[in-house]
Amino acid sequence: MALEARGLVAGPEGKTILRGVDIKVPPGSIVALMGPNGSGKTTLAYTLMGHPRYRVESGEVLLDGEPVTGLPPHERARRGLMLGFQNPVEVPGVRFINFIAAAYNRRFGVDERLIGMPRPELLKQARELAERLGLRPDMLQREVNVGFSGGERKRAEMLQLLLLRPRYVVLDEPDSGLDVDGVRVIAGAIRELVEQGAGVLVITHYARILQFVEPSHVVVLVNGRVVDEGGPELARRIEQEGYRAYTGNGQER
Numbered sequence: 001m002a003l004e005a006r007g008l009v010a011g012p013e014g015k016t017i018l019r020g021v022d023i024k025v026p027p028g029s030i031v032a033l034m035g036p037n038g039s040g041k042t043t044l045a046y047t048l049m050g051h052p053r054y055r056v057e058s059g060e061v062l063l064d065g066e067p068v069t070g071l072p073p074h075e076r077a078r079r080g081l082m083l084g085f086q087n088p089v090e091v092p093g094v095r096f097i098n099f100i101a102a103a104y105n106r107r108f109g110v111d112e113r114l115i116g117m118p119r120p121e122l123l124k125q126a127r128e129l130a131e132r133l134g135l136r137p138d139m140l141q142r143e144v145n146v147g148f149s150g151g152e153r154k155r156a157e158m159l160q161l162l163l164l165r166p167r168y169v170v171l172d173e174p175d176s177g178l179d180v181d182g183v184r185v186i187a188g189a190i191r192e193l194v195e196q197g198a199g200v201l202v203i204t205h206y207a208r209i210l211q212f213v214e215p216s217h218v219v220v221l222v223n224g225r226v227v228d229e230g231g232p233e234l235a236r237r238i239e240q241e242g243y244r245a246y247t248g249n250g251q252e253r
C-alpha cells in the first residue's frame with residue numbers, strides 16, 4: 001500500500017524535468033520532498049496528480065499498487081489522491097461552502113442533483129474546522145480564495161483536505177507565505193491528516209515546517225533526480241548546510 005512513482009521521466013509541455021524519479025509514500029506517514037528552486041518538485045506534484053500539461057515519457061505512478069498514470073486528476077481524486085497547491089487560485093462566482101460541498105458530495109457519492117448543496121452536518125463540520133484553522137466562519141460564504149490573504153488560502157486548502165479525507169495528499173509548499181502561528185496551524189492539520197490514515201508528501205525547500213511535523217522519510221531532489229534519502233536528521237542537515245553538497249557550488253542550481 002502506497003502512493004508511488006517508479007522511474008518517472010516526465011515534464012511540462014514536452015520538456016524533460018524529472019529524470020527517473022522513484023518515491024514511495026506509505027499510508028499514515030509523512031515523506032518530505034526537499035530540493036532547491038527549480039529542481040522539479042512542483043513538476044513531480046503535478047505529474048503525480050495527472051495535470052494535463054504534464055506528460056509521462058516513461059515510468060509510472062501507482063496508487064496502492066494500481067497504475068494510474070493515464071488517469072485524469074478527477075479520477076485520481078476519486079481514488080483518494082489529492083493535491084494542496086503551492087498557490088491556490090481564485091474561483092470567482094463560486095462560494096467556498098458550495099465548492100466544498102461539491103467536492104465532498106462527489107467524493108462521498110451523494111445524489112448528483114444535490115452536488116453543490118452543503119448538508120447541515122457538512123456545514124457544521126466546515127464551521128468547526130474553520131474555527132480550528134483560524135478562518136472566520138463568514139469566509140465560508142465568500143467566493144473561493146477571492147481576496148483571501150496568502151495565509152488564508154493555505155488554511156482554506158487544509159480545511160478542504162480535512163473534510164475530504166484523502167488517502168494520499170501531495171502538499172506543495174504548505175507553509176509558504178505563512179507567519180509562525182500559521183505554520184503551527186498547518187502543521188497541526190498535517191498531523192491530523194496522518195492520524196486519519198493519510199500518506200502525506202510534503203514538498204518544501206526549507207525545513208521550517210518539518211520542525212513541527214517530523215517526517216518519517218526525507219527525499220532530496222536535485223535537477224530532476226533523487227540524490228539523497230534519509231531520516232529527519234537529513235532535513236536538519238540541509239537546513240544548516242543548504243544544498244551545496246549536492247549542487248557543488250552553493251548556488252541554487
Ligand SMILES: Nc1ncnc2c1ncn2[C@@H]1O[C@H](COP(=O)(O)OP(=O)(O)OP(=O)(O)O)[C@@H](O)[C@H]1O
Nearest residue numbers: 012013015017036037038039040041042043044205
Ligand atoms: N511550462 C514550462 N515550460 C518550460 N519549463 C518549465 C515549465 N514549467 C516548469 N519548467 C521548468 O522546470 C524546472 C522545474 O520547475 P519546478 O516548478 O518543478 O521546480 P520546483 O522544484 O518546484 O521549484 P521551486 O522550489 O522554485 O518552486 C524549472 O527549471 C522550470 O523553469
